[in-house]
Amino acid sequence: MAFYPAFLDFEDGDALVTELLATTKFAADSRLMYGKRVAVPRETAGRGDRMSQPWTPHLLAVRERLEALLGTGFDYVFVNRYRDGRDSVAWHGDHEISGKVVASLSLGATREFDFRPKRESDLRPRTIALDLAHGDLVVMRGETQRYWEHRVRKDPRVREARINLTFRQHHVR
Template identity: 40%
Template sequence: MQHFLVESHRLLSQQSLFQGPSVEEFELPGADLTLHKSVWVQPDGDLLCQQLVEELEWSQDKISMFGQVHDVPRLNAWYGDRNCSYSWSGIQMSPMEWTPTLSSIRQRVIELAGEEFNSVLANLYRDGSDKVDWHADDEQVLGLTPIIASVSFGASRKFRLRRKDRSLTATDIVLDSGDVLVMRGPTQQLWEHQVPRSKMVKEPRVNLTFRKVRVAA
């Protein structure tokens, strides 16, 4: 394992032989990441950002930390198939019905990732002051090796990853409007991620994280 500490996180990038977005993969031990660049080209990405901001039913949840209640520093919305309830950090979420816009985006993401996603957590970062802290999408209802497809519309933001055991330096991936990052395998078990604050970002970003929630028969 020692060589992992010395080996740099080289980026393996290749342009698809077919028409479509370029694909980038990352040499990160214990992580399986594929970045599909510009799945939605401009101006489509920014137009979809505006459309989602206006159409989705956003809410600002509250979270308890160290005995105090705080507003979550972003807005959220949970959509999905019937019975696809979800909870994180003590927040219970019941799915709203798919909108036509979300259904169209979901179908494109299913084609890219090869996974039948049944739900999506939408995050609205109103500007660079909104963020999400270190976490992993490792809830039991997602299974041991979930496939998570993260779609970005609007402002570009840094997506920062680090090993849970802190054995490697954190890695930044810039996610631009129209990009789709697919995380597979043991990524959620071994790695965690965040979207840090950025004073330079003045525009909104909508992030759609498609998931497959295990539903009891």
């Protein structure tokens, strides 16, 4: 995992948030849990190549910078919107994208991002917490995806919204 604090400066981050809020249709997702359909506690959207919600000018500018920094292409961005500290994402690994690069950009409210080794890994159990602020970038590669999982826990002190963008490689080899 690599951490790039303030990858986007404040003004560029604000411009991206304004554009995303004006142009993104968010869905209230749900998951099947123990046979029951449960709403996920956040709003989500997918954008990118061949999607009904395409890239926007600011998203394209960020994608270009990421591609130059990381030397690889991205064809999809998954957008998570946490309305306030009651929204969250539970422990999970992005195993379906194992072996590839995920570039995760945070915007808006600072939230704690936790990660820990998966139970089936040989690594010592421990949780590492990182505060992710407006403009911060986290890059996760194959090894991180295979052996680690992550979450954004609920935090009732947080009153503002946060948007997280994960740039992904669905059809990039």
